[in-house]
Amino acid sequence: YEAGPLCILQNLYLGSEQNAQDKAMLEEANIHYILNVAQEGPPRTNRAISLTPDSLPRTLKYKKVHWSHNQEQLSKDLGELFGFIDRARVEGLGVLVHCQCGVSRSASLIIAYVMRTLHLPLNEAYSFVKLRSPHISPNLSLVYQLIELE
Numbered sequence: 001y002e003a004g005p006l007c008i009l010q011n012l013y014l015g016s017e018q019n020a021q022d023k024a025m026l027e028e029a030n031i032h033y034i035l036n037v038a039q040e041g042p043p044r045t046n047r048a049i050s051l052t053p054d055s056l057p058r059t060l061k062y063k064k065v066h067w068s069h070n071q072e073q074l075s076k077d078l079g080e081l082f083g084f085i086d087r088a089r090v091e092g093l094g095v096l097v098h099c100q101c102g103v104s105r106s107a108s109l110i111i112a113y114v115m116r117t118l119h120l121p122l123n124e125a126y127s128f129v130k131l132r133s134p135h136i137s138p139n140l141s142l143v144y145q146l147i148e149l150e
Contacts, residue, residue: 001102005029006133009117011089014110014133016102026060031094035084036064037106038099061088067105074145078112085113107136112149122146 004025005015011030019025020034063084065077088095097113099105107129114125126146130136138146 001135005031005096005098005102008110008114008129008132009089011092011094012085012110012113013094013096014102014106014129014136015096015098017098017100019102020096020098026094026096029094029096031096032059032091033061033084033088033093033095034063035081035095035097035106035109036062036099037067037081037097037109038064039066039068040100067099069104069139070141071105072141072145074108074112074142075149078109078149081109082113082116101135102133103135104138104142107133108138108142108146111136111138111146115146115149122150 001015001019004022005013005019008014013029013031017036017038020036065081067074085095085097097106097110111122111125111129114120114128115122118125118128120128
């Protein structure tokens with residue numbers, strides 16, 4: 001997501017770790033919530049904001065869950081994660097959902113959120129997200145779990 005995160009729904013963005021560290025881009029998109037579903041830690045860059053709880057700007061709310069590429073039982077985290085996304089959107093603030101590259105884990109969460117929010121079956125939710133973010137490619141183990149959510 002070199003050009004920045006992509007808007008999937010109003011105030012809901014899908015991107016990468018690099019996007020989450022770009023303070024100017026976050027401000028420009030009115031993103032005040034960051035949801036990180038990567039197991040890996042963020043790399044440091046020269047224009048990065050530090051993503052540790054003590055160093056975050058007061059206006060930025062940050063949540064991290066440690067999902068692997070073969071994460072099992074996604075459904076156990078979804079209520080809490082959907083709540084985090086909903087809070088941002090109700091407040092009229094942007095929320096960035098990312099993993100390392102913004103391709104599989106975060107895309108799977110966004111697809112699940114679209115399924116719930118727009119009451120769509122998996123194939124339609126996937127197409128909805130893919131149209132807005134052609135980069136997505138959830139791995140099969142995550143897709144199988146999305147099938148179980150239908």
